Amino acid sequence: MLALRLARGSHPLVLLRRLFVAAAASCTGFLLLSTLGHAAGHPATADDSLVRLLWCVAPLAATAQLAASVARADPAARLHRGMAAAGLGPLRLALLAAASTTLSCLLGVLLSLLVFLRLRGDLGGSPAAVDAVGLDSDLLGTGHPFPLVGALMLLSAVPLAAAAATAVALRPRSADISSGTETPAKAANPSGLPWGMALTAAGLAIEAYAGRGTASFAGQLPFPGQLVGSPPGVLGGWALSTLGLVLAGPGLVHLCGRLLCGGRPGALRLLSGRVLQEESQRLGRPLGVLCAVASGTYAAVRVYEASPSRPFGPLTAIGAAVVLACVTSSALTAALESRSARAHTTAALRRLGAPGSALRRAAALRATALVLVLGPLTWAIAEMATLPLMR
Structure with a gap:
Protein backbone atom coordinates (compact mmCIF):
# COMPACT_ATOMS: atom_id res chain seq x y z
CA MET A 1 0.00 0.00 0.00
CA LEU A 2 2.85 2.39 0.77
CA ALA A 3 4.31 1.78 -2.69
CA LEU A 4 0.94 2.63 -4.26
CA ARG A 5 0.61 5.81 -2.16
CA LEU A 6 4.10 6.94 -3.17
CA ALA A 7 3.28 6.25 -6.82
CA ARG A 8 0.09 8.34 -6.59
CA GLY A 9 1.96 11.32 -5.15
CA SER A 10 4.94 11.16 -7.51
CA HIS A 11 5.98 13.80 -10.01
CA PRO A 12 4.61 13.26 -13.56
CA LEU A 13 8.15 12.68 -14.86
CA VAL A 14 8.64 9.92 -12.28
CA LEU A 15 5.34 8.34 -13.30
CA LEU A 16 6.39 8.57 -16.95
CA ARG A 17 9.61 6.70 -16.20
CA ARG A 18 7.70 3.98 -14.37
CA LEU A 19 5.29 3.74 -17.28
CA PHE A 20 8.26 3.27 -19.59
CA VAL A 21 9.48 0.43 -17.37
CA ALA A 22 6.03 -1.17 -17.70
CA ALA A 23 6.18 -0.78 -21.50
CA ALA A 24 9.64 -2.38 -21.65
CA ALA A 25 8.42 -5.26 -19.47
CA SER A 26 5.41 -5.68 -21.76
CA CYS A 27 7.58 -5.96 -24.88
CA THR A 28 9.96 -8.38 -23.16
CA GLY A 29 7.03 -10.46 -21.96
CA PHE A 30 5.65 -10.58 -25.50
CA LEU A 31 8.99 -11.90 -26.77
CA LEU A 32 8.99 -14.61 -24.09
CA LEU A 33 5.43 -15.58 -24.95
CA SER A 34 6.32 -15.72 -28.65
CA THR A 35 9.11 -18.11 -27.82
CA LEU A 36 6.69 -20.31 -25.91
CA GLY A 37 4.15 -20.13 -28.71
CA HIS A 38 6.79 -21.15 -31.24
CA ALA A 39 7.74 -24.10 -29.03
CA ALA A 40 4.08 -25.14 -28.75
CA GLY A 41 3.62 -24.99 -32.51
CA HIS A 42 6.93 -26.68 -33.39
CA PRO A 43 7.59 -29.45 -30.87
CA ALA A 44 10.05 -31.14 -33.22
CA THR A 45 12.42 -28.13 -33.34
CA ALA A 46 13.30 -27.80 -29.67
CA ASP A 47 16.79 -26.44 -30.45
CA ASP A 48 15.38 -23.51 -32.41
CA SER A 49 12.95 -22.69 -29.60
CA LEU A 50 15.78 -22.81 -27.07
CA VAL A 51 17.81 -20.42 -29.23
CA ARG A 52 14.90 -17.98 -29.32
CA LEU A 53 14.58 -18.22 -25.55
CA LEU A 54 18.29 -17.52 -25.07
CA TRP A 55 18.06 -14.41 -27.24
CA CYS A 56 15.34 -13.10 -24.89
CA VAL A 57 18.03 -12.72 -22.22
CA ALA A 58 19.25 -9.48 -23.86
CA PRO A 59 15.93 -7.56 -23.63
CA LEU A 60 15.33 -9.09 -20.20
CA ALA A 61 18.67 -7.77 -18.94
CA ALA A 62 18.04 -4.37 -20.56
CA THR A 63 14.64 -4.15 -18.88
CA ALA A 64 16.14 -5.03 -15.51
CA GLN A 65 18.84 -2.38 -15.95
CA LEU A 66 16.24 0.25 -16.84
CA ALA A 67 14.15 -0.69 -13.80
CA ALA A 68 17.17 -0.35 -11.51
CA SER A 69 18.12 3.02 -13.05
CA VAL A 70 14.58 4.36 -12.64
CA ALA A 71 14.47 3.16 -9.03
CA ARG A 72 17.80 4.85 -8.25
CA ALA A 73 16.58 8.14 -9.73
CA ASP A 74 13.27 7.99 -7.83
CA PRO A 75 13.15 10.79 -5.22
CA ALA A 76 11.55 8.39 -2.75
CA ALA A 77 14.78 6.35 -2.70
CA ARG A 78 16.67 9.33 -1.24
CA LEU A 79 14.26 10.17 1.59
CA HIS A 80 16.48 8.47 4.17
CA ARG A 81 15.85 10.89 7.04
CA GLY A 82 12.06 11.07 6.79
CA MET A 83 11.69 7.35 6.12
CA ALA A 84 13.99 6.49 9.02
CA ALA A 85 11.72 8.51 11.30
CA ALA A 86 8.79 6.45 10.03
CA GLY A 87 10.62 3.20 10.82
CA LEU A 88 11.96 2.48 7.35
CA GLY A 89 15.71 2.03 7.16
CA PRO A 90 17.89 1.64 4.05
CA LEU A 91 17.07 -2.06 3.76
CA ARG A 92 13.32 -1.49 3.87
CA LEU A 93 13.66 1.36 1.39
CA ALA A 94 15.39 -1.01 -1.03
CA LEU A 95 12.62 -3.57 -0.56
CA LEU A 96 10.00 -0.87 -1.07
CA ALA A 97 11.64 0.18 -4.34
CA ALA A 98 11.77 -3.47 -5.42
CA ALA A 99 8.06 -3.80 -4.67
CA SER A 100 7.27 -0.70 -6.77
CA THR A 101 9.34 -2.11 -9.62
CA THR A 102 7.53 -5.44 -9.35
CA LEU A 103 4.14 -3.71 -9.62
CA SER A 104 5.19 -1.81 -12.73
CA CYS A 105 6.56 -4.94 -14.40
CA LEU A 106 3.51 -7.01 -13.44
CA LEU A 107 1.31 -4.45 -15.15
CA GLY A 108 3.43 -4.71 -18.28
CA VAL A 109 3.60 -8.51 -18.49
CA LEU A 110 -0.14 -8.91 -17.88
CA LEU A 111 -0.79 -6.49 -20.74
CA SER A 112 1.55 -8.48 -22.97
CA LEU A 113 -0.31 -11.69 -22.08
CA LEU A 114 -3.66 -10.15 -23.06
CA VAL A 115 -2.26 -8.85 -26.36
CA PHE A 116 -0.59 -12.18 -27.14
CA LEU A 117 -3.74 -14.21 -26.47
CA ARG A 118 -5.75 -11.73 -28.52
CA LEU A 119 -3.42 -12.07 -31.50
CA ARG A 120 -3.50 -15.87 -31.23
CA GLY A 121 -7.30 -15.79 -31.36
CA ASP A 122 -7.74 -17.28 -27.87
CA LEU A 123 -9.68 -14.17 -26.80
CA GLY A 124 -11.70 -13.75 -29.95
CA GLY A 125 -9.10 -12.13 -32.19
CA SER A 126 -8.92 -12.67 -35.93
CA PRO A 127 -5.98 -13.66 -38.16
CA ALA A 128 -6.27 -10.27 -39.84
CA ALA A 129 -5.05 -8.64 -36.62
CA VAL A 130 -1.85 -10.68 -36.78
CA ASP A 131 -1.24 -9.68 -40.40
CA ALA A 132 -1.94 -6.03 -39.54
CA VAL A 133 0.97 -5.88 -37.07
CA GLY A 134 3.32 -7.70 -39.44
CA LEU A 135 3.55 -10.95 -37.48
CA ASP A 136 3.25 -14.48 -38.81
CA SER A 137 0.68 -16.60 -37.03
CA ASP A 138 3.19 -19.44 -37.17
CA LEU A 139 5.48 -17.48 -34.81
CA LEU A 140 2.72 -17.32 -32.21
CA GLY A 141 1.74 -20.98 -32.42
CA THR A 142 -1.79 -20.16 -33.55
CA GLY A 143 -4.03 -23.21 -33.67
CA HIS A 144 -1.96 -25.20 -31.18
CA PRO A 145 -2.61 -25.68 -27.45
CA PHE A 146 -0.95 -22.97 -25.36
CA PRO A 147 0.26 -23.79 -21.80
CA LEU A 148 -1.11 -20.90 -19.75
CA VAL A 149 0.55 -22.02 -16.51
CA GLY A 150 3.90 -22.27 -18.26
CA ALA A 151 3.35 -18.82 -19.75
CA LEU A 152 2.71 -17.33 -16.31
CA MET A 153 5.84 -18.99 -14.94
CA LEU A 154 7.90 -17.68 -17.87
CA LEU A 155 6.48 -14.18 -17.51
CA SER A 156 7.39 -14.13 -13.81
CA ALA A 157 11.04 -13.92 -14.85
CA VAL A 158 10.55 -10.26 -15.90
CA PRO A 159 9.34 -8.80 -12.56
CA LEU A 160 11.67 -11.08 -10.59
CA ALA A 161 14.74 -9.99 -12.57
CA ALA A 162 13.75 -6.32 -12.36
CA ALA A 163 13.08 -6.54 -8.61
CA ALA A 164 16.38 -8.31 -7.98
CA ALA A 165 18.31 -5.70 -10.00
CA THR A 166 16.56 -2.91 -8.10
CA ALA A 167 17.29 -4.46 -4.71
CA VAL A 168 20.97 -4.91 -5.61
CA ALA A 169 21.28 -1.36 -6.96
CA LEU A 170 19.71 0.14 -3.83
CA ARG A 171 21.22 -2.24 -1.30
CA PRO A 172 22.31 -0.47 1.91
CA ARG A 173 25.95 0.50 2.13
CA SER A 174 28.03 1.63 5.07
CA ALA A 175 27.81 5.24 3.91
CA ASP A 176 24.00 5.07 3.92
CA ILE A 177 23.72 4.12 7.59
CA SER A 178 25.01 7.36 9.18
CA SER A 179 22.25 9.56 10.83
CA GLY A 180 20.27 9.38 7.53
CA THR A 181 22.66 11.75 5.72
CA GLU A 182 24.20 11.18 2.34
CA THR A 183 27.96 11.37 2.02
CA PRO A 184 29.25 12.47 -1.40
CA ALA A 185 31.39 9.89 -3.13
CA LYS A 186 35.10 10.63 -3.48
CA ALA A 187 36.59 10.99 -6.92
CA ALA A 188 38.50 7.74 -6.80
CA ASN A 189 40.09 6.46 -9.98
Whole structure:
Protein backbone atom coordinates (compact mmCIF):
# COMPACT_ATOMS: atom_id res chain seq x y z
CA MET A 1 0.00 0.00 0.00
CA LEU A 2 2.85 2.39 0.77
CA ALA A 3 4.31 1.78 -2.69
CA LEU A 4 0.94 2.63 -4.26
CA ARG A 5 0.61 5.81 -2.16
CA LEU A 6 4.10 6.94 -3.17
CA ALA A 7 3.28 6.25 -6.82
CA ARG A 8 0.09 8.34 -6.59
CA GLY A 9 1.96 11.32 -5.15
CA SER A 10 4.94 11.16 -7.51
CA HIS A 11 5.98 13.80 -10.01
CA PRO A 12 4.61 13.26 -13.56
CA LEU A 13 8.15 12.68 -14.86
CA VAL A 14 8.64 9.92 -12.28
CA LEU A 15 5.34 8.34 -13.30
CA LEU A 16 6.39 8.57 -16.95
CA ARG A 17 9.61 6.70 -16.20
CA ARG A 18 7.70 3.98 -14.37
CA LEU A 19 5.29 3.74 -17.28
CA PHE A 20 8.26 3.27 -19.59
CA VAL A 21 9.48 0.43 -17.37
CA ALA A 22 6.03 -1.17 -17.70
CA ALA A 23 6.18 -0.78 -21.50
CA ALA A 24 9.64 -2.38 -21.65
CA ALA A 25 8.42 -5.26 -19.47
CA SER A 26 5.41 -5.68 -21.76
CA CYS A 27 7.58 -5.96 -24.88
CA THR A 28 9.96 -8.38 -23.16
CA GLY A 29 7.03 -10.46 -21.96
CA PHE A 30 5.65 -10.58 -25.50
CA LEU A 31 8.99 -11.90 -26.77
CA LEU A 32 8.99 -14.61 -24.09
CA LEU A 33 5.43 -15.58 -24.95
CA SER A 34 6.32 -15.72 -28.65
CA THR A 35 9.11 -18.11 -27.82
CA LEU A 36 6.69 -20.31 -25.91
CA GLY A 37 4.15 -20.13 -28.71
CA HIS A 38 6.79 -21.15 -31.24
CA ALA A 39 7.74 -24.10 -29.03
CA ALA A 40 4.08 -25.14 -28.75
CA GLY A 41 3.62 -24.99 -32.51
CA HIS A 42 6.93 -26.68 -33.39
CA PRO A 43 7.59 -29.45 -30.87
CA ALA A 44 10.05 -31.14 -33.22
CA THR A 45 12.42 -28.13 -33.34
CA ALA A 46 13.30 -27.80 -29.67
CA ASP A 47 16.79 -26.44 -30.45
CA ASP A 48 15.38 -23.51 -32.41
CA SER A 49 12.95 -22.69 -29.60
CA LEU A 50 15.78 -22.81 -27.07
CA VAL A 51 17.81 -20.42 -29.23
CA ARG A 52 14.90 -17.98 -29.32
CA LEU A 53 14.58 -18.22 -25.55
CA LEU A 54 18.29 -17.52 -25.07
CA TRP A 55 18.06 -14.41 -27.24
CA CYS A 56 15.34 -13.10 -24.89
CA VAL A 57 18.03 -12.72 -22.22
CA ALA A 58 19.25 -9.48 -23.86
CA PRO A 59 15.93 -7.56 -23.63
CA LEU A 60 15.33 -9.09 -20.20
CA ALA A 61 18.67 -7.77 -18.94
CA ALA A 62 18.04 -4.37 -20.56
CA THR A 63 14.64 -4.15 -18.88
CA ALA A 64 16.14 -5.03 -15.51
CA GLN A 65 18.84 -2.38 -15.95
CA LEU A 66 16.24 0.25 -16.84
CA ALA A 67 14.15 -0.69 -13.80
CA ALA A 68 17.17 -0.35 -11.51
CA SER A 69 18.12 3.02 -13.05
CA VAL A 70 14.58 4.36 -12.64
CA ALA A 71 14.47 3.16 -9.03
CA ARG A 72 17.80 4.85 -8.25
CA ALA A 73 16.58 8.14 -9.73
CA ASP A 74 13.27 7.99 -7.83
CA PRO A 75 13.15 10.79 -5.22
CA ALA A 76 11.55 8.39 -2.75
CA ALA A 77 14.78 6.35 -2.70
CA ARG A 78 16.67 9.33 -1.24
CA LEU A 79 14.26 10.17 1.59
CA HIS A 80 16.48 8.47 4.17
CA ARG A 81 15.85 10.89 7.04
CA GLY A 82 12.06 11.07 6.79
CA MET A 83 11.69 7.35 6.12
CA ALA A 84 13.99 6.49 9.02
CA ALA A 85 11.72 8.51 11.30
CA ALA A 86 8.79 6.45 10.03
CA GLY A 87 10.62 3.20 10.82
CA LEU A 88 11.96 2.48 7.35
CA GLY A 89 15.71 2.03 7.16
CA PRO A 90 17.89 1.64 4.05
CA LEU A 91 17.07 -2.06 3.76
CA ARG A 92 13.32 -1.49 3.87
CA LEU A 93 13.66 1.36 1.39
CA ALA A 94 15.39 -1.01 -1.03
CA LEU A 95 12.62 -3.57 -0.56
CA LEU A 96 10.00 -0.87 -1.07
CA ALA A 97 11.64 0.18 -4.34
CA ALA A 98 11.77 -3.47 -5.42
CA ALA A 99 8.06 -3.80 -4.67
CA SER A 100 7.27 -0.70 -6.77
CA THR A 101 9.34 -2.11 -9.62
CA THR A 102 7.53 -5.44 -9.35
CA LEU A 103 4.14 -3.71 -9.62
CA SER A 104 5.19 -1.81 -12.73
CA CYS A 105 6.56 -4.94 -14.40
CA LEU A 106 3.51 -7.01 -13.44
CA LEU A 107 1.31 -4.45 -15.15
CA GLY A 108 3.43 -4.71 -18.28
CA VAL A 109 3.60 -8.51 -18.49
CA LEU A 110 -0.14 -8.91 -17.88
CA LEU A 111 -0.79 -6.49 -20.74
CA SER A 112 1.55 -8.48 -22.97
CA LEU A 113 -0.31 -11.69 -22.08
CA LEU A 114 -3.66 -10.15 -23.06
CA VAL A 115 -2.26 -8.85 -26.36
CA PHE A 116 -0.59 -12.18 -27.14
CA LEU A 117 -3.74 -14.21 -26.47
CA ARG A 118 -5.75 -11.73 -28.52
CA LEU A 119 -3.42 -12.07 -31.50
CA ARG A 120 -3.50 -15.87 -31.23
CA GLY A 121 -7.30 -15.79 -31.36
CA ASP A 122 -7.74 -17.28 -27.87
CA LEU A 123 -9.68 -14.17 -26.80
CA GLY A 124 -11.70 -13.75 -29.95
CA GLY A 125 -9.10 -12.13 -32.19
CA SER A 126 -8.92 -12.67 -35.93
CA PRO A 127 -5.98 -13.66 -38.16
CA ALA A 128 -6.27 -10.27 -39.84
CA ALA A 129 -5.05 -8.64 -36.62
CA VAL A 130 -1.85 -10.68 -36.78
CA ASP A 131 -1.24 -9.68 -40.40
CA ALA A 132 -1.94 -6.03 -39.54
CA VAL A 133 0.97 -5.88 -37.07
CA GLY A 134 3.32 -7.70 -39.44
CA LEU A 135 3.55 -10.95 -37.48
CA ASP A 136 3.25 -14.48 -38.81
CA SER A 137 0.68 -16.60 -37.03
CA ASP A 138 3.19 -19.44 -37.17
CA LEU A 139 5.48 -17.48 -34.81
CA LEU A 140 2.72 -17.32 -32.21
CA GLY A 141 1.74 -20.98 -32.42
CA THR A 142 -1.79 -20.16 -33.55
CA GLY A 143 -4.03 -23.21 -33.67
CA HIS A 144 -1.96 -25.20 -31.18
CA PRO A 145 -2.61 -25.68 -27.45
CA PHE A 146 -0.95 -22.97 -25.36
CA PRO A 147 0.26 -23.79 -21.80
CA LEU A 148 -1.11 -20.90 -19.75
CA VAL A 149 0.55 -22.02 -16.51
CA GLY A 150 3.90 -22.27 -18.26
CA ALA A 151 3.35 -18.82 -19.75
CA LEU A 152 2.71 -17.33 -16.31
CA MET A 153 5.84 -18.99 -14.94
CA LEU A 154 7.90 -17.68 -17.87
CA LEU A 155 6.48 -14.18 -17.51
CA SER A 156 7.39 -14.13 -13.81
CA ALA A 157 11.04 -13.92 -14.85
CA VAL A 158 10.55 -10.26 -15.90
CA PRO A 159 9.34 -8.80 -12.56
CA LEU A 160 11.67 -11.08 -10.59
CA ALA A 161 14.74 -9.99 -12.57
CA ALA A 162 13.75 -6.32 -12.36
CA ALA A 163 13.08 -6.54 -8.61
CA ALA A 164 16.38 -8.31 -7.98
CA ALA A 165 18.31 -5.70 -10.00
CA THR A 166 16.56 -2.91 -8.10
CA ALA A 167 17.29 -4.46 -4.71
CA VAL A 168 20.97 -4.91 -5.61
CA ALA A 169 21.28 -1.36 -6.96
CA LEU A 170 19.71 0.14 -3.83
CA ARG A 171 21.22 -2.24 -1.30
CA PRO A 172 22.31 -0.47 1.91
CA ARG A 173 25.95 0.50 2.13
CA SER A 174 28.03 1.63 5.07
CA ALA A 175 27.81 5.24 3.91
CA ASP A 176 24.00 5.07 3.92
CA ILE A 177 23.72 4.12 7.59
CA SER A 178 25.01 7.36 9.18
CA SER A 179 22.25 9.56 10.83
CA GLY A 180 20.27 9.38 7.53
CA THR A 181 22.66 11.75 5.72
CA GLU A 182 24.20 11.18 2.34
CA THR A 183 27.96 11.37 2.02
CA PRO A 184 29.25 12.47 -1.40
CA ALA A 185 31.39 9.89 -3.13
CA LYS A 186 35.10 10.63 -3.48
CA ALA A 187 36.59 10.99 -6.92
CA ALA A 188 38.50 7.74 -6.80
CA ASN A 189 40.09 6.46 -9.98
CA PRO A 190 38.04 3.44 -11.13
CA SER A 191 40.15 0.32 -11.47
CA GLY A 192 38.10 -1.36 -14.21
CA LEU A 193 39.60 0.42 -17.22
CA PRO A 194 42.65 -1.81 -17.82
CA TRP A 195 40.67 -4.98 -17.11
CA GLY A 196 37.84 -3.86 -19.37
CA MET A 197 40.16 -3.01 -22.24
CA ALA A 198 41.96 -6.33 -21.76
CA LEU A 199 38.66 -8.24 -21.93
CA THR A 200 37.61 -6.30 -25.02
CA ALA A 201 40.91 -7.02 -26.78
CA ALA A 202 40.72 -10.69 -25.78
CA GLY A 203 37.16 -10.94 -27.06
CA LEU A 204 38.09 -9.42 -30.41
CA ALA A 205 41.09 -11.74 -30.69
CA ILE A 206 38.97 -14.81 -29.91
CA GLU A 207 36.35 -13.71 -32.43
CA ALA A 208 38.98 -13.20 -35.14
CA TYR A 209 40.61 -16.56 -34.43
CA ALA A 210 37.30 -18.44 -34.35
CA GLY A 211 36.18 -16.80 -37.59
CA ARG A 212 39.16 -18.04 -39.60
CA GLY A 213 38.25 -20.40 -42.38
CA THR A 214 34.50 -20.14 -41.78
CA ALA A 215 33.52 -18.94 -45.21
CA SER A 216 30.05 -20.41 -44.81
CA PHE A 217 29.30 -17.81 -42.14
CA ALA A 218 30.28 -14.79 -44.25
CA GLY A 219 27.62 -12.12 -44.22
CA GLN A 220 25.65 -13.81 -41.44
CA LEU A 221 24.95 -12.46 -38.01
CA PRO A 222 23.92 -14.96 -35.33
CA PHE A 223 20.40 -13.83 -34.55
CA PRO A 224 17.45 -16.18 -33.87
CA GLY A 225 17.37 -18.78 -36.60
CA GLN A 226 21.12 -18.49 -37.28
CA LEU A 227 22.65 -19.09 -33.84
CA VAL A 228 22.72 -22.88 -34.08
CA GLY A 229 24.97 -22.92 -37.13
CA SER A 230 27.28 -20.09 -36.05
CA PRO A 231 30.79 -20.55 -34.65
CA PRO A 232 30.64 -20.60 -30.81
CA GLY A 233 33.97 -18.79 -30.63
CA VAL A 234 32.59 -15.82 -32.56
CA LEU A 235 29.66 -15.52 -30.16
CA GLY A 236 31.89 -15.97 -27.11
CA GLY A 237 34.36 -13.37 -28.32
CA TRP A 238 31.55 -10.96 -29.06
CA ALA A 239 30.10 -11.42 -25.55
CA LEU A 240 33.54 -11.00 -23.96
CA SER A 241 34.23 -7.74 -25.81
CA THR A 242 30.80 -6.45 -24.77
CA LEU A 243 31.51 -7.29 -21.13
CA GLY A 244 34.83 -5.48 -21.41
CA LEU A 245 33.15 -2.29 -22.61
CA VAL A 246 30.70 -2.38 -19.71
CA LEU A 247 33.50 -2.96 -17.21
CA ALA A 248 35.62 -0.16 -18.67
CA GLY A 249 32.77 2.38 -18.67
CA PRO A 250 33.54 4.10 -15.33
CA GLY A 251 37.24 4.28 -16.16
CA LEU A 252 36.53 5.82 -19.56
CA VAL A 253 34.31 8.50 -18.02
CA HIS A 254 36.98 9.22 -15.42
CA LEU A 255 39.56 9.43 -18.22
CA CYS A 256 37.41 12.01 -20.01
CA GLY A 257 37.41 14.08 -16.84
CA ARG A 258 41.19 13.84 -16.50
CA LEU A 259 41.65 14.89 -20.12
CA LEU A 260 39.51 17.97 -19.54
CA CYS A 261 41.55 18.87 -16.45
CA GLY A 262 44.89 18.30 -18.21
CA GLY A 263 47.37 21.05 -18.93
CA ARG A 264 46.41 24.44 -17.55
CA PRO A 265 42.60 24.33 -17.55
CA GLY A 266 40.37 27.31 -17.10
CA ALA A 267 37.41 27.42 -14.75
CA LEU A 268 35.06 25.88 -17.32
CA ARG A 269 37.30 22.90 -18.16
CA LEU A 270 38.19 22.36 -14.51
CA LEU A 271 34.54 22.33 -13.43
CA SER A 272 33.54 19.97 -16.26
CA GLY A 273 36.44 17.60 -15.62
CA ARG A 274 35.90 17.41 -11.89
CA VAL A 275 32.22 16.64 -12.36
CA LEU A 276 33.03 13.78 -14.71
CA GLN A 277 35.56 12.38 -12.26
CA GLU A 278 33.09 12.63 -9.36
CA GLU A 279 30.27 11.04 -11.35
CA SER A 280 32.31 8.39 -13.17
CA GLN A 281 30.88 5.52 -11.10
CA ARG A 282 27.30 6.71 -11.56
CA LEU A 283 27.54 7.41 -15.30
CA GLY A 284 30.14 4.85 -16.34
CA ARG A 285 28.17 1.61 -16.32
CA PRO A 286 25.09 2.91 -18.21
CA LEU A 287 27.32 4.58 -20.78
CA GLY A 288 29.42 1.41 -21.09
CA VAL A 289 26.28 -0.63 -21.75
CA LEU A 290 25.12 1.98 -24.26
CA CYS A 291 28.47 1.80 -26.10
CA ALA A 292 28.31 -2.00 -26.15
CA VAL A 293 24.78 -1.99 -27.57
CA ALA A 294 25.69 0.69 -30.12
CA SER A 295 28.67 -1.38 -31.20
CA GLY A 296 26.50 -4.47 -31.63
CA THR A 297 23.84 -2.51 -33.52
CA TYR A 298 26.41 -1.08 -35.90
CA ALA A 299 27.84 -4.55 -36.51
CA ALA A 300 24.36 -5.95 -37.14
CA VAL A 301 23.53 -3.26 -39.68
CA ARG A 302 26.84 -3.73 -41.49
CA VAL A 303 26.48 -7.50 -41.71
CA TYR A 304 22.86 -7.42 -42.84
CA GLU A 305 23.71 -4.84 -45.48
CA ALA A 306 26.20 -7.36 -46.85
CA SER A 307 23.56 -10.12 -46.73
CA PRO A 308 20.20 -8.61 -47.69
CA SER A 309 18.70 -12.06 -48.23
CA ARG A 310 18.33 -12.48 -44.45
CA PRO A 311 16.28 -9.45 -43.34
CA PHE A 312 15.36 -8.66 -39.77
CA GLY A 313 12.25 -10.45 -38.58
CA PRO A 314 9.51 -8.68 -36.58
CA LEU A 315 10.49 -10.32 -33.28
CA THR A 316 14.15 -9.45 -33.83
CA ALA A 317 13.14 -5.85 -34.52
CA ILE A 318 11.06 -5.74 -31.33
CA GLY A 319 13.93 -7.14 -29.27
CA ALA A 320 16.43 -4.71 -30.77
CA ALA A 321 14.09 -1.78 -30.18
CA VAL A 322 13.59 -2.80 -26.54
CA VAL A 323 17.32 -3.08 -25.90
CA LEU A 324 18.15 0.22 -27.62
CA ALA A 325 15.35 2.11 -25.90
CA CYS A 326 16.17 0.67 -22.47
CA VAL A 327 19.91 1.34 -22.54
CA THR A 328 19.40 4.86 -23.91
CA SER A 329 16.81 5.62 -21.26
CA SER A 330 19.09 4.18 -18.58
CA ALA A 331 21.91 6.50 -19.64
CA LEU A 332 19.59 9.53 -19.65
CA THR A 333 18.18 8.54 -16.26
CA ALA A 334 21.70 8.24 -14.85
CA ALA A 335 22.43 11.74 -16.18
CA LEU A 336 19.32 13.08 -14.44
CA GLU A 337 20.31 11.29 -11.25
CA SER A 338 23.76 12.85 -11.46
CA ARG A 339 22.21 16.27 -11.92
CA SER A 340 20.02 15.77 -8.85
CA ALA A 341 23.00 14.64 -6.80
CA ARG A 342 24.83 17.88 -7.73
CA ALA A 343 21.89 20.11 -6.82
CA HIS A 344 23.58 21.46 -3.67
CA THR A 345 26.80 22.19 -5.56
CA THR A 346 24.91 23.93 -8.35
CA ALA A 347 23.00 26.03 -5.84
CA ALA A 348 26.27 27.00 -4.13
CA LEU A 349 27.78 28.08 -7.45
CA ARG A 350 24.75 30.20 -8.21
CA ARG A 351 24.99 31.86 -4.80
CA LEU A 352 28.62 32.67 -5.58
CA GLY A 353 27.50 34.46 -8.75
CA ALA A 354 28.12 31.81 -11.44
CA PRO A 355 25.90 32.60 -14.43
CA GLY A 356 23.52 29.99 -15.76
CA SER A 357 25.15 30.16 -19.18
CA ALA A 358 28.48 29.01 -17.69
CA LEU A 359 26.81 25.96 -16.14
CA ARG A 360 25.17 25.14 -19.45
CA ARG A 361 28.49 25.47 -21.28
CA ALA A 362 30.08 23.14 -18.73
CA ALA A 363 27.36 20.55 -19.35
CA ALA A 364 27.84 20.86 -23.12
CA LEU A 365 31.60 20.48 -22.69
CA ARG A 366 31.13 17.30 -20.65
CA ALA A 367 28.82 15.83 -23.30
CA THR A 368 31.26 16.75 -26.07
CA ALA A 369 34.18 15.13 -24.27
CA LEU A 370 32.22 11.91 -23.75
CA VAL A 371 31.19 11.78 -27.41
CA LEU A 372 34.73 12.47 -28.66
CA VAL A 373 36.23 9.70 -26.50
CA LEU A 374 33.50 7.04 -26.49
CA GLY A 375 32.26 7.52 -30.07
CA PRO A 376 35.48 6.61 -31.96
CA LEU A 377 36.22 3.80 -29.49
CA THR A 378 32.78 2.27 -30.04
CA TRP A 379 33.11 2.60 -33.82
CA ALA A 380 36.57 0.99 -33.83
CA ILE A 381 35.41 -1.97 -31.73
CA ALA A 382 32.34 -2.42 -33.93
CA GLU A 383 34.47 -2.38 -37.10
CA MET A 384 36.87 -4.97 -35.70
CA ALA A 385 33.98 -7.12 -34.52
CA THR A 386 32.44 -7.24 -38.01
CA LEU A 387 35.61 -8.35 -39.79
CA PRO A 388 35.28 -12.11 -39.02
CA LEU A 389 31.62 -12.03 -40.14
CA MET A 390 32.22 -10.12 -43.38
CA ARG A 391 34.84 -12.42 -44.96
